[in-house]
Amino acid sequence: MPPKGKKGGGAGDKSKTGEEERPEPLQAVILADPFKTRFSPFTLERPRCLLPVANTPLIEYTFEFLANAGVEEVFVYSGAHTDQVEEYILQSKWSTSSASSPFSKLEIIRSSSRSIGDAMRDLDKRAMLVGDFLIVYGDVVSNLPLEPALAAHRARRAADKNTIMTMVLREAGQTHRTKAQEASPVFVIDPTKNRCLHYEQMHARQSNHFVKIDPDLLSSHQELEIRQDLIDCGIDICTPDVLALWSDNFDFEAPRKGFLHSVLKDYELNGKTIHTHIVNDHYAARVRNLRAYDAVSRDIISRWAYPLCPDSNLLKGQTYRLQKGNVYKENDVILARSCVINRRSVIGAKTSIGDGSTISNSVVGRQCIIGRNVTIDGAYIWDSAVIGDGSTVTKAIVASEAAVGRKCIVEPGALIGEGVRIADGVTVPGTSRITRAKRKRGAEDYFGRDEPDVRLVGQGGDGYEFIGSDEEDEEGVEGLTSNGLSLFYNMQNLALSTESISTLNSEDELSEDRVAHHDRSAAGSFISIASDDSHASQHAGDFHHDAAASIFDSLQKGDEWENIQLELTALRMSTNASEHQLRRAVVAAFMKRIAQVVEAGTPAKAAVDEVLKGYGELVKKTMFDDGDRVDFLLLMQTDLAHRKEGANVLLYMCMELYRLDVMSAEVFERWWEDPKGMEGGEMEGVRGKTQQFIDFLKEESEEESEDEDEEDDEEDEDGD
């Protein structure tokens, strides 16, 4: 019996590891907001971690998992809808003011982070994490006892200070509904030490299924396992070193594809090792997209996640009871005599189901009204929804307070958002995502709504097709059905929608894309390449990292600029990277080097001089026209916006570039007026000190023109 084993293990381990090693409490960070919008349109109005899975908010499962693991201090990192998350947590049993909380500390951190990388660096700054800690997402559902993993981690750590992280992975076969379907992680592991040596993501649509392994790995390790059969449930046991590494590498944004991949690659450089803890029993999964939502819900109902199942009544006031065939019913469910509840269904309290209705494989929330002769199969109906007589709902999600009229047909894959009303007799196609929330994300007033789309919801309905308001949103919707899935992947966004596992990586590409938007030809071609062959996009991601690292090394060593240039060109050619990418890498490397020198105590001006000396040509060679130069400056500004002394460095960089004749005054002016450079507080802030330089340039150019005028005059005079 597993919990028994857990308990015993716990008691035993406590007496050994607990006392000998560290008295510190076990801490955990929940990334409640994975900076993704895969659950749109539902996440427009509700944070993802509060979406109900089998009628229990997602974050409850995460808390259960942490409580199970004996975690004592919890930090919840939340981005969007922080207020709702905070309100929910404060009222839940987990809040430290509640008597039942197993945690001694529960803190909600508000942040403006835009990626997991930012969140990590922010955490590092706050220095709240003292010992080893857990990082989990706010969507983990697991009954895994962490004790063995923690013990193994500590043992390794005691032996070698450089083991910084242990990833907990669950074995699963080749095809598994709970595994990530479209981008599967590939782990290269040394089974003798459980060390992870290499990490890559492989895409289902990728043309070639190759993993590139450094030949050194083959020679230096007796055994290698290359595994693709693992569910990466995002549970990491980290040491504070991990945060430091995040801080050092400002360009990491995603924990797997960015951080993990790079740290493993740079093993030679930093000497840090990352290990895996592979389990083959218990349940662990992440609700990372709608497909996983479906899979995890079914796992919970089929009791694979026991004891995390509806009849455990995790929430106060729940009264689920299990009946034959995995049917869970709360008290006060009103069932008509002739209705049929088939296997694997969950029905919440105060829901009424009319005559002749059939419910199978579905979750129905509380206070729902299901009419007569309704057929619901494989659907998720959230609280207080209404389904009219004679309707059919198949493999769809109907969110809270939504109403589906009579004789409607909701086709597989349809998503009906909160409060949407579908008029009688409408057929909702499987590709539609209907919402009632304002189109713009982040708008204060969610209740203000646009005109309903009558074509979609029928006369008297309310709601309209959800259109991703920015690139991020396109990514999200992986349908509940596998055929629906392909529909959602429309071609135009192939490059963006591929990364599903690692939230960070797609973020990486996105931010990149955001910057690249104004960059005409180069960025454009990059995107098109990526969509033709998503493999290339992966290489492109690698390119940035490789290039930045190699330039940085060279700068440190003081190599000849020609050599660097040669190396870069080769790298660029081999990975098909764009000019823009190249510049980005160059900027990143130079800025990092400067930051390093500045940190060593050199004043900003001297640092800039020192680093740039001899490399003016290199910088020059990365751009060919003024557009490129503006792009360069923008990249520089973006990069410096996050750095210490950024404003000073920017000023001196500009002066130096001007002095070296890399940039002309016009370029500076164009850059200065570029709206991209004025977005957001940080971007504004970093410009501040450069104002004087720009003013100086302007004056100078005026003087020049005056001079020219004078000269002209003189000539004129001469001519006379």
Place this chain on the structure above:
Amino acid sequence: MAANVTPGLTPFLKSLKATPVESSIEHFISLLKRRQIRNSRPCAIATTQLLLRVVAEFKGRDVNKLLQRIRHVGQRLTAAQPREMAVGNIVRRVLGLIREVAEDDDADTSMSDAGFNSPSPANDGPHHDSLKRPALSSSISTFSPLRHGATLPAEPTGLHHSESSAGTESTEPHHRPNLFTSHTSYAPMHGSLLNIFQHGEFPGSSASTPPGYHSPTGKATPLMSQSFANLADSGPKKEKDLKAEVVEGIRELLDELDQVDDQIAAYALDHIHSNEIILTHTASTTVQKFLLTAARKRKFTVVHAEAYPNDSDDTHATVLDGRKTAGEADADADERFKPLTAAGITVILIPDSAVFAIMSRVNKVILATHTVLANGGLVAAAGARTIAKAAKMHQTPVVVVSGVYKLSPVYPFDVEELIEYGDAGKVADYDDGDFVDKVDVVNPLYDYVPADLVDLYITNLGGHAPSYLYRIVADHYRVEDINL
């Protein structure tokens, strides 16, 4: 709580002292929900300790309020995990205990009332009293079956002793409880400790009980002295003692839980004979101790069904080195015992599927249980019913060993409700994606074994026929408390 401990019984018990009662209750509820405390014994121990705290923290003297409070806590606990019947059982026992103490007090004061106020015979006393306090019918308490069983085991119904009986006989309505009381007296009820206070409270009855008297538990003696001590400072202090007495009673309960296995094991030699072949199932500590005790004197063969999938690891560990892979063995070190093989017993491990085939050679089946129900049926680890049924086919006697604390007054109207379904991943590997997707996997943790498949129950009170269990239920639980 110490750092980084997986929650469970031991950390819970440790944390109990330091944390406020209310959070302990909540903590226990979540542990129950998460199945971090599971199975009858840990649940019973945790519940008892928790209630001990609840009583100790209780402010005020009003018995009814205390009853209400315990009942309320009990409701929450049982709602958290209705299938762990031991929790409800313990709550009911404690409730009964409080009633007992309170009513005793009551009877006592009424007696002194009678003594002071009216020179009339004692008959009027209880009557008068019951008029004053209709809620607490004192005669029930004085005529508690337990009391009779303990003090005068062979006493026929009519033979009441002194003060209390005189009172009751005069008032017919109060006499009613006698009906079942009288039956009890035939029961070997020595083990019950609940009634001991009464001896203390009644000068007459305590005198009639020889101080050297002790129940098979051997636990009565310190209690007796305790109750005599109570006796010494009677009078106005009485009411104050209520809490102390209840606390003392709960401690008794804890002792009972502690010793229950040894008490049961004491009957082993009566039931296991030389050269028998005994079939058992699951890694129950109770059964292991039972067999070990027998093994000291006799040689026999044990056939052990492995109880796959839920209990098989523990079973293997028990067969191999006498301790479960985890659980209680770690909880308290003295739980560890030698494996049967070390005592020179041949142990044969068989898969559950071979039970029927081997049954023809088996002399006796010994089953452990999760819960025993009032109708004589039981809820035991999955596979128990197959074994019981096979035993029935072959006319092999089925003996169930179980502490009284597992005995529940609940009547199984809906058998399905009693059975918990566990982790499907134990049956089929979760790794197999196709399987998970396409097949419904059901893993019941328990089986319901109807009463007619069981021949004998051995509790810490001795052996009973299944049909007799309702009587023990009546002895241990108050009718008022059966529905929490």
